[in-house]
Amino acid sequence: MAEVHIIGQIYGATGFPEHSLFCKWGIHTGGAWKILAGEREGQSQVDNPVNHEAAFFAHPIDIHFATKGLQGWPKLHFQVWHQDSFGRNELYGYGFCHVPTSPGQHTIECPTWRPSGTYREQVTQSFLGGGPQLKNPDLIYSSALRCKLTTVAMGTVHLKLGVILRNFDKFGIEC
């Protein structure tokens, strides 16, 4: 069986309107993939930077997959949330990216977006916070019902991922 190791960090996030951010992440794969070791999802710390603009999570990711097929290559998806000083959480963005298919060290910048409501909802959102969220988080990484959404761009999530592959050349796969 071919194996894939994903070893790296969710480094941080830039470009969001406020500080005090945290990131919920998960990894989605097709049916042929099986997790042998590691966490499939998690949530980072809440970071409030003191004297620079980017929020740094430094959240480690170490997952070991075994797979029988190439379909459903792992996708990492994120939700960036803002936590204010009262402990309330507000959604700041959804994003996803595929795990790189070639072995080695990669730096990935994943853009994020959040659903935007009607004009009235946007005005309420600027005063009270909150705002529309996805009922089904699968939409973050699937293209099925995206045509029904209107979204607005938010910041970027930065990742440093290392990918180690095993036995891919034995199966004749070039990556």
Next chain:
Amino acid sequence: MASSSVFLVMVSGQIESAEFPEFDEIYLRYNLHYGQDWLVTSGLEEGISQVAKKSQDDRQQIVWNFPIDVTFKSTNPHGWPQLVVHCYGSDFWGTEVSRGYGVCHIPITPGKHKLKIPMFVPESSSLLQKFTSWFLSRRPEYVDARVIARGEGREVTRVRSQGFVNISFNVIMKDMKKLGYDVLPSDVSTVNVPENVGTTATEA
């Protein structure tokens, strides 16, 4: 035949310097955190550096030049070693307080790497606690610094990130390819180098 079920990763490098705009004197402690399948065969798993003062010129650098030399042996890349750095400094009252934690994976590709890791420090939950911790010099700290090398339990912590530490690594690996692991894109596809490369090919 039985000898090639392990691979070796040799890491040599240094914790070069740091940028902390707010603090003048820092020393650090480093720790290596790795999974159950890994073992340190030589080198020190932890160390404490000298106390470094910030330079008074424009660069405002804090330099340690602190060596790291470790060799690992493992059967499985899961639990790849991480370097956990914990910086300390003196506060206004002269007590040692924690100035930042940082973590990074040892690079998974052989060669030379230069990393800049952000440092963060846990934040007190309320304003009153912030004031008492400043006053009594008891800042929030992690019980074991290696907790930041794991993902669990991080969601309940609030941190402030301040400063960066520059680290350079040189990584050598042995027997990764023998066990079937590919860490570089060129490893996966075998390149067929033709026999007559470089010789004059005058057959027209």
